[in-house]
Amino acid sequence: MNSDLPNTHEHDHQAVPSDAALRVKALESLLVEKGLVDRTALDALVDAYEHKIGPRNGARVVARAWSDPAYKQRLLSNADAAIAEMGYGGFQGEHMVVVENSAKVHNLVVCTLCSCYPWPVLGLPPVWYKSAPYRSRAVIDPRGVLREFGLELPEDLEVRVWDSTAEVRYLVLPERPAGTEGMNEEALAALVTRDAMVGVGKVSLSKVVSAS
Amino acid sequence: MNSVHDMGGMDGMGPIIEEKNEPVFHNEWEGRIFAMNLAMGAWRKWNIDASRHARELIPPAEYLRMSYYEKWLAGLIELIVKSELVTRGEIESTTPTAGSVKAVPALNAEQAMARIAAGIPAKRNVDVPARFKVGQRVRTRNMHPVRHTRLPRYARGRFGTINRDHGVFVFPDTNAHFLGEKPQHVYSVCFAARELWGARAEEKDSVHVDLWDEYLEPA
Numbered sequence: 001m002n003s004d005l006p007n008t009h010e011h012d013h014q015a016v017p018s019d020a021a022l023r024v025k026a027l028e029s030l031l032v033e034k035g036l037v038d039r040t041a042l043d044a045l046v047d048a049y050e051h052k053i054g055p056r057n058g059a060r061v062v063a064r065a066w067s068d069p070a071y072k073q074r075l076l077s078n079a080d081a082a083i084a085e086m087g088y089g090g091f092q093g094e095h096m097v098v099v100e101n102s103a104k105v106h107n108l109v110v111c112t113l114c115s116c117y118p119w120p121v122l123g124l125p126p127v128w129y130k131s132a133p134y135r136s137r138a139v140i141d142p143r144g145v146l147r148e149f150g151l152e153l154p155e156d157l158e159v160r161v162w163d164s165t166a167e168v169r170y171l172v173l174p175e176r177p178a179g180t181e182g183m184n185e186e187a188l189a190a191l192v193t194r195d196a197m198v199g200v201g202k203v204s205l206s207k208v209v210s211a212s
Numbered sequence: 213m214n215s216v217h218d219m220g221g222m223d224g225m226g227p228i229i230e231e232k233n234e235p236v237f238h239n240e241w242e243g244r245i246f247a248m249n250l251a252m253g254a255w256r257k258w259n260i261d262a263s264r265h266a267r268e269l270i271p272p273a274e275y276l277r278m279s280y281y282e283k284w285l286a287g288l289i290e291l292i293v294k295s296e297l298v299t300r301g302e303i304e305s306t307t308p309t310a311g312s313v314k315a316v317p318a319l320n321a322e323q324a325m326a327r328i329a330a331g332i333p334a335k336r337n338v339d340v341p342a343r344f345k346v347g348q349r350v351r352t353r354n355m356h357p358v359r360h361t362r363l364p365r366y367a368r369g370r371f372g373t374i375n376r377d378h379g380v381f382v383f384p385d386t387n388a389h390f391l392g393e394k395p396q397h398v399y400s401v402c403f404a405a406r407e408l409w410g411a412r413a414e415e416k417d418s419v420h421v422d423l424w425d426e427y428l429e430p431a
Binding site: 034167 | 297302308322
């Protein structure tokens with residue numbers, strides 16, 4: 001297997017199917033022929049993570065927590081049940097903890113050992129979250145990492161990094177931005193970004209902070 | 213194992229590149245290998261810890277060069293060959309061995325959706341005593357197993373405080389090698405950033421790591 005590992009130059013000649021694409025196609029055919037996978041199951045899984053399970057789920061959870069203090073309390077004390085109330089849960093989000101940002105504390109989530117991420121509420125992780133630069137530096141230099149995302153934190157703010165080394169998945173409850181007092185949950189949810197729920201962004205009325 | 217997957221605290225990996233409007237999958241094959249990993253898991257020939265370990269076994273230089281889903285491809289091949297669902301020869305020839313038994317039935321679409329909706333909880337409802345309580349000072353063991361572990365190198369032999377008891381969970385160090393679930397408490401342990409990184413860290417900052425009972429000793 002190691003003699004024909006895919007090279008990294010596939011983006012240089014996109015017209016030709018990459019080695020990985022060919023190998024995956026061959027593997028799928030083999031597994032189907034052996035009766036080990038059903039193509040319709042693969043189609044359904046791809047569709048679910050492309051279209052149904054993504055950061056809009058988490059944004060609705062955050063917007064509700066901002067709008068409903070009792071819900072927020074339930075979310076912070078028993079995230080599994082509170083997230084299930086919104087209809088979310090399942091694979092890679094079986095055991096959830098929500099950590100709250102405030103004027104004094106900023107939370108940042110990473111998985112240094114692999115790429116653990118709360119799939120039911122955020123969907124599949126972006127490439128940067130799974131990449132060596134983020135995984136290596138988030139724990140040793142969180143402020144430098146946040147600066148790269150355009151977030152300069154005051155020195156007196158406490159930064160708490162959460163390394164997802166076990167089966168607990170973390171979601172950051174960002175601070176509700178000023179000027180959103182009259183907004184309903186739907187409008188609030190539209191402001192909440194994936195980055196803010198990982199802790200590498202803040203929610204702002206203009207969404208400028210999360211745009212990289 | 214002390215390999216490059218355990219990268220917390222390393223320097224020199226370059227800038228973080230955030231892609232605007234990033235698609236969930238960049239190419240069709242990424243979605244297919246992702247879904248194959250999930251669907252093949254339903255045969256219950258391995259567990260999540262074994263699948264993580266399969267990816268950790270990728271040699272370091274290759275691990276760093278490969279994309280995430282290339283690792284999932286390499287990991288899945290490792291798992292299906294080791295568990296004898298597929299032979300190395302079948303992978304190379306991309307054809308089932310003549311006369312090989314066809315497995316039935318594979319997970320269908322409805323079952324696949326039910327599987328991700330239900331999840332695969334790692335928590336176990338068994339009565340295992342907690343050796344530590346919230347607020348207690350602990351020290352992580354200075355251990356360097358050659359097999360799978362979830363105690364990162366940067367947090368070994370360090371002092372911290374139990375911040376939260378998450379309950380009783382499957383122990384990856386044994387489960388990854390099919391040596392039993394050995395359920396035990398998992399705690400969120402709070403380390404002062406300076407305990408881990410010295411003067412390079414800010415005084416107020418902290419790193420919280422989820423650690424199994426067996427990784428800890430009283431301070």
